Amino acid sequence: MHIPDGFIDAGTSAGAAVIAAGGVAVAVKKTSKYMDDRRVPLAGLTAAFVFAVQMLNFPVAAGTSGHLLGGVLAAILVGPWAGALCVAVVLVVQAFFADGGITALGLNILDMGFVTALGGYAIFAGLRRVLPNERSSVIVASGIAAGASVVLAALAFFLQFAIGGTVDIPLGSVFAAMVGVHALIGVGEGVITAATVGLVLSVRPDLVYGARDLTTPLELKPRLGAAGGVS
Amino acid sequence: MKRQSSTRLFLFAGLLLAFALVLFVSPFANSNPDGLNRVALDEGFADTETDHSLGDSPLADYEVSGLNNEGISKGLSGVIGILATFALGLALFAFVRRRNESDPTQVREERP
Numbered sequence: 001m002h003i004p005d006g007f008i009d010a011g012t013s014a015g016a017a018v019i020a021a022g023g024v025a026v027a028v029k030k031t032s033k034y035m036d037d038r039r040v041p042l043a044g045l046t047a048a049f050v051f052a053v054q055m056l057n058f059p060v061a062a063g064t065s066g067h068l069l070g071g072v073l074a075a076i077l078v079g080p081w082a083g084a085l086c087v088a089v090v091l092v093v094q095a096f097f098a099d100g101g102i103t104a105l106g107l108n109i110l111d112m113g114f115v116t117a118l119g120g121y122a123i124f125a126g127l128r129r130v131l132p133n134e135r136s137s138v139i140v141a142s143g144i145a146a147g148a149s150v151v152l153a154a155l156a157f158f159l160q161f162a163i164g165g166t167v168d169i170p171l172g173s174v175f176a177a178m179v180g181v182h183a184l185i186g187v188g189e190g191v192i193t194a195a196t197v198g199l200v201l202s203v204r205p206d207l208v209y210g211a212r213d214l215t216t217p218l219e220l221k222p223r224l225g226a227a228g229g230v231s
Numbered sequence: 232m233k234r235q236s237s238t239r240l241f242l243f244a245g246l247l248l249a250f251a252l253v254l255f256v257s258p259f260a261n262s263n264p265d266g267l268n269r270v271a272l273d274e275g276f277a278d279t280e281t282d283h284s285l286g287d288s289p290l291a292d293y294e295v296s297g298l299n300n301e302g303i304s305k306g307l308s309g310v311i312g313i314l315a316t317f318a319l320g321l322a323l324f325a326f327v328r329r330r331n332e333s334d335p336t337q338v339r340e341e342r343p
Binding site (some may be wrong): 001002003004005006007028029031032033034035036037038039040041042043044045046047048049050051052053055056057058059060061063064065066067082085086089090092093094095096097098099101102154157161165166167169173174177178181182184185203204207 | 237
């Protein structure tokens, strides 16, 4: 879903770049509240992993493919604002692979970074509130939120296209096509996200930001048999 | 201490998995246009795309220029991309961490 240069006019692209830059500044401030030595490499790994999985296009319909966007995955692993930053890092690197336009970088950071990570994480958090408070709920909620986030990103692109599309074509048809195909891609996004979150939960549940309420920090865990220990 | 080594192992395993995915799975990835490009083709705005200013980059289109084998070229470009993303991510989040004023592990300069 990388927007190339030319789809959206220069003014709209520049406006999106300014908003994206502001978003990055806010994300840095929000993330700085809890970023520590342990989380720095994990956030780096999350970005690197999203880069890798974005290369794995899967078929969704005749002659059409899709790939992970990764905003919700990153948001659940490292937090919504940090997740958006992870996707922004991926998009900057991808520019050197000529994937996603240079003038379109702001548009892409908004759609694939902020809309998926923040919007998708809000859905994830809402689902966790209504689902039982257990590990399997985290996996189910991550899959559904990830799937929905792809449609949110498609809607964000549609909005940008409606404002600054460089050709005059019927918008209703573009809307239906964007939502339709991205609902299909969302299924793949949901499966990959749920599988990855499930994998991390099974080996290191304490590293999953979106499940931090389910684990207690090691330092606070009483050791068995240590109660009233030797003094 | 045990947790620290386990976190290192987790990082190592995560990067290894990412490398394995781009080296061994990405050559078999579907090469059809993605959702947005499909819509652009069907709805008639695909030709508004302009040339990418980094289209001549040695890594353009996930190919390492000079390598003829398509699969190896793509896989290697992925490895380079993973390392670049990891490095840029570390740099950004290390910068973010330095702004974390509440972190008790933060080593601060003593003010006179």
